[in-house]
Amino acid sequence: METYDFSQPQRQSVKGIAIMFADTLQGIIRGLWAPLLLVLYKMDWTKIFVVFGFLVLVLLIIGVVAYLKYKNFTFYLDSNRQEFVIQEGIFSKNKVTLQLNKIQQVNINQSIIQKMVGVYSLDIDTAGSTKKEVSIRAIDFKMANYLKEVLVASEKTKTNEVATDFVEDSVLKINLLTLIKVGFTSNYGRSIALIIGFFGTMYNGIYDFKETFEVDEQEVEGYIDQSIAYFSFSFIILLILIVVITLNVGRIVFKYFDYQIKKQNESLVVSHGLIAKKNTLLKPIKVQSALFSQNFFQKKLNLFTMELNQASSNDGFEQENAKKGTIEIPGCSDAERNNIMTMIYGKMTKEKEVLTPNFRYLLKAVILTIIVPVATVLILGLFVLPEIQLYFPLILVYLVFVGIVLWFKFRNYRMYVNADFIEFKRNAWEVQHQFLEVYKIQGITTKQYFWHKKADVAHITFHTAAGDVGFKFAKYSKLKNWINYWLVEVERSSKKWM
Structure with missing residues (x-):
């Protein structure tokens, strides 16, 4: 039986310096990637040594900042007040105090970088907040698991008497085949939204690239038109369907791989993730x-x-x-x-x-989703844009489809x-x-x-x-x-x- 004494301020693992270094560097790259690309493109490569020296200086500064973040981050448990206290900050010191009885969820997560270093992060949420209150970025799994159990324990629990050898009973384990079935049968809307977002971002990136590097617009459009000519409409639909299903299955497997729910004393432990592991106690x-x-x-x-x-x-x-x-x-x-x-x-x-529900529930839905849009299209086609009349036969398809959806929605x-x-x-x-x-x-x-x-x-x-x-x-x-x-x-x- 292994216990930890958190009555005194504790620091994260020394490996946390590497995590904080990576977090800071990642934040800089994400925020400044476009200007950095422009600088690299316009850079005078004859001054490569100057540029290299500048990069070394920047990395050294990030390293110092990461070390100071690690040095000034401490956490401890006040068993008398039933509080979890976190102190952090380099120039200005911040102190966060969480009441144990208000903590509703504690997650143990592990990103790719944390997996390489061999540490975990502990994220603490309280009711009424739109984001996590505290994130301890680098502790080992045994300490994280112990601290997690203490934080979600009853306020009557003595924090220095909690053990780490908890009794676990398996409640649910989702295998890979089940995840593939879920990917094939659900969340198509989310996958389509991701595809639209991806192509929208790609389009904006191409436009920005064209504007920045003065690419011939007609030449680019010529390549695009030539590429589209190779595909028929039916093939494009089939391709989109394959991409949506593949993306959906991949996202489900990636996020929920090795999904398990276990009963640990009076709590449930939920764990999943292919690369980035997530472990939640509730x-x-x-x-x-x-x-x-x-x-x-x-x-x-x-x-x-x-x-x-x-x-x-x-x-x-x-x-x-x-x-x-x-x-x-x-x-x-x-x-x-x-x-x-x-x-x-x-x-x-x-x-x-x-x-x-009263029939007015169905009537309101019919007015908003059938009568108003169909009437709008008919008025536009008859009096404003005659070319829309070519698509009038599609109105019948729309009426049948939406009518069936509204009927089942009302019945359910x-x-x-x-x-x-x-x-x-x-x-x-x-x-x-x-x-x-x-x-x-x-x-x-x-x-x-x-x-x-x-x-x-x-x-x-x-x-x-x-x-x-x-x-x-x-x-x-x-x-x-x-x-x-x-x-x-x-x-x-x-x-x-x-």
Whole structure:
């Protein structure tokens, strides 16, 4: 049994000097890569020794800065105040104090450079912050694992008595084949966005290069036109599809390789990563919302994707970008999903009351996504731009496709309620189920426009520490009794959830 005494200020591993040197150098290159390329292009190579001497001087300065960062960075635990204290700074000293009971997530990560040096970083997040509070960039794995357990332990735990030989039980392990299946069946939108971003960046880079180095624009366009002529439209579509799938599979495997969830005492340990390793420790009690989703292909493969949302300052659950405090589970079976949900919530009552949306939910979607855009195209084609009339037959394809999507979206839009949980079901293709525990709700907002009163329709929004989630066009008379129950339950509940 190995223990560490953090009552006295500790420094990072001496190898941290190399990490801080690499971080500083990387930041300079990222910020100044364009001017550096221009300088290299315009440089008088007869003065190579002067340039070499200048580079050596810059590297020496970066080395001194890295050493001072290492020397002045210390951390320790104040067991009396139950605080974790970090001191850093070269010229101005900064002191960061974190209350142990407010720490919600601690991650152990390892980048490529850290793997080469043989150290890990410990990133600490607290509820209500949009970024990590503290990052210790260079410590060994045993110390990082010990400190991680101490920081997420209960405030009643004595910090000098925590051991590193924790009992671990395997909960979930995702193999390579499952990750490939996930890559083939999900996240196409994200991959397409990455491709568009890549080509957009490449285009801007080519334009800047042309402007800087005075490249003949007609010559460049000639090469591009000549290249496009070799490809038919169908081949380009096929090529894009192959690129999207390949990129998606590669991204999933790269990010989630060797994905494992283990139960360590009262916490869950999540680890994954092919090159850059990530290791996260979280307490199930701090999970504010659990979400699982499945599309048509994944249903045939008995495959689910999941998200566990913790407290965050970001509002809303339906953001495409990865949110702080969100643990992603890229693929699991029905049995594994049920096991994870049981670990987080315990036994879940299956009896639920179903709330369905009023037909106005579908009507609003039809007006915004069918009537308005189709009418706009028709008016433009008939009275402003006659050449658009050539594409009028595509309107029928659009109507059929969007109509089917809206119908399934309306049919899947449901809210299920009982005494302990609220479940939201949504989406047409990738159907999501999201769960909230009643006692973790922080507030409830209902909105009813005057034209909705006669129709007995209202919108409801639940405010939680992980963001807001709502249900629109619900039957108010059916919802009112539940709202009163939820508000009373939130007020009288003494359960701990942070």
